[in-house]
Amino acid sequence: MGTELNWAVLGTGVIANQMAQALQKIGKPLYAVGNRTYEKAVEFAKRYGIQKVYPQIDDMFEDEAVDIVYITSPHNTHYGFMKKALEHGKHLLVEKSITLNSEELDEMIALAREKHLILAEAMTIWHMPIYKKLWEIVESGELGKVQMITVNFGSFKEYDMKNRFFNMNLAGGALLDIGVYALSIVRSFMTEKPADIVSQWKPSPAGSDEQAAILLKNKDGQMATVALSLHSKQPKRAMISCEKGYIEIMEYPRADRAKIVDASTGEKKEISCGKTEDALFYEMTDMERAVESGDETEMYLNYTKDVMDIMTGLRREWGLKYPEEM
Structure with missing residues (x-):
C-alpha cells in the first residue's frame, strides 16, 4: 500500500473502526475523520491518533489534502455525500449498498468519469x-x-x-x-x-x-x-x-x-x-492501486452497476420505495 495517498473516513461506526484498524496494522495513519456528531468524530480521532477532525462534513470535501474518501454512513445519505466529494475531486470508496438505486448510481458514475476519478463500492467479495x-x-x-x-x-x-x-x-x-x-x-x-x-x-x-x-x-x-x-x-x-x-x-x-x-x-x-x-486491507489496497494507475477495472464497478440494476428492478416490482425516492 502506498504511503502518499491521504484517506479520510466519513462516519465512525463499525466499518470506520475496522478501516482505521486495517490502516493501523500496516503503520499507515488515517488522515482525517468527519461525522454528523462532532463529538463522536473527536472520540474516534483520539482512539486512532488521527490529526484532523472536521467540524462540518463538507470541510472534508473541501480539504485539498484528502485524496480518497471512504463513506460509511447509512445508504440513504450516500448520494448527497458522493456528489459533493466527486465535485471536489475526491476518489471514493463507498460502503454497500453504494446508492439507493440505479438512477443515483448512473449519475455518480457519469460524474466520476467526467472528473477522471475512481468511484467504487466497498464490496469485500x-x-x-x-x-x-x-x-x-x-x-x-x-x-x-x-x-x-x-x-x-x-x-x-x-x-x-x-x-x-x-x-x-x-x-x-x-x-x-x-x-x-x-x-x-x-x-x-x-x-x-x-x-x-x-x-x-x-x-x-x-x-x-x-x-x-x-x-x-x-x-x-x-x-x-x-x-x-x-x-x-x-x-x-x-x-x-x-x-x-x-x-x-x-x-x-x-x-x-x-x-x-x-x-x-x-x-x-x-x-x-x-x-x-x-x-478491509484488501479493499483499500486495490483502491489505492486503482487510484495510482487510473485503472478502475479491479474495483468491479461494472458488477456493482449490474447488481444495483437488479435490486432497483426488484424493488420497482415490489412497489417498495424509500422516502428519498417518492
Missing part, C-alpha cells in the same frame, strides 16, 4: 484473495460451465422498527443490506448479467423488505437462487454448481477458504487464500 483464486479456477474450465448458484444469507434481528435494518427512513431492508452481497457473488460467477428475474418478498411491520426469495437466469442459461431474511437465521452459504463439480463457500462475504467437490468421485479439496480479518 471483489477483493478477497479467495475469490480471485476461485474465478481463475472457474475461468480455466476445469470444473466445466457454471450452471446453478445457490446463495443464502439470513440473520435474526429483533423487531425494532427504528433500527437501520428495518427503518424505511434509513433505507432499511434485506435487499440493500445483505442481498447486495448475495447478488454480488452471483454476478461474479456468471458469464453475463441475469436478465430473467422472478421473486417473492415479505414486508416487515415498517414496510421494508424483511424476507425475499429471488430466481435469476441469464442468456447463457446459468441460474441462481437467492434466499434473504432479516428475522430468521440462515447460514451465509454460497454454492457454485458446475458441470464437473461444485464450490461451497461459508461465511462468503469475507471468506478465506472454499471447498471444491468433484462431481464424479465425490473427492473434496479445500483451498484457502487470504485472511478474513484482512478484508
Whole structure:
C-alpha cells in the first residue's frame, strides 16, 4: 500500500473502526475523520491518533489534502455525500449498498468519469484473495460451465422498527443490506448479467423488505437462487454448481477458504487464500492501486452497476420505495 495517498473516513461506526484498524496494522495513519456528531468524530480521532477532525462534513470535501474518501454512513445519505466529494475531486470508496438505486448510481458514475476519478463500492467479495483464486479456477474450465448458484444469507434481528435494518427512513431492508452481497457473488460467477428475474418478498411491520426469495437466469442459461431474511437465521452459504463439480463457500462475504467437490468421485479439496480479518486491507489496497494507475477495472464497478440494476428492478416490482425516492 502506498504511503502518499491521504484517506479520510466519513462516519465512525463499525466499518470506520475496522478501516482505521486495517490502516493501523500496516503503520499507515488515517488522515482525517468527519461525522454528523462532532463529538463522536473527536472520540474516534483520539482512539486512532488521527490529526484532523472536521467540524462540518463538507470541510472534508473541501480539504485539498484528502485524496480518497471512504463513506460509511447509512445508504440513504450516500448520494448527497458522493456528489459533493466527486465535485471536489475526491476518489471514493463507498460502503454497500453504494446508492439507493440505479438512477443515483448512473449519475455518480457519469460524474466520476467526467472528473477522471475512481468511484467504487466497498464490496469485500471483489477483493478477497479467495475469490480471485476461485474465478481463475472457474475461468480455466476445469470444473466445466457454471450452471446453478445457490446463495443464502439470513440473520435474526429483533423487531425494532427504528433500527437501520428495518427503518424505511434509513433505507432499511434485506435487499440493500445483505442481498447486495448475495447478488454480488452471483454476478461474479456468471458469464453475463441475469436478465430473467422472478421473486417473492415479505414486508416487515415498517414496510421494508424483511424476507425475499429471488430466481435469476441469464442468456447463457446459468441460474441462481437467492434466499434473504432479516428475522430468521440462515447460514451465509454460497454454492457454485458446475458441470464437473461444485464450490461451497461459508461465511462468503469475507471468506478465506472454499471447498471444491468433484462431481464424479465425490473427492473434496479445500483451498484457502487470504485472511478474513484482512478484508478491509484488501479493499483499500486495490483502491489505492486503482487510484495510482487510473485503472478502475479491479474495483468491479461494472458488477456493482449490474447488481444495483437488479435490486432497483426488484424493488420497482415490489412497489417498495424509500422516502428519498417518492
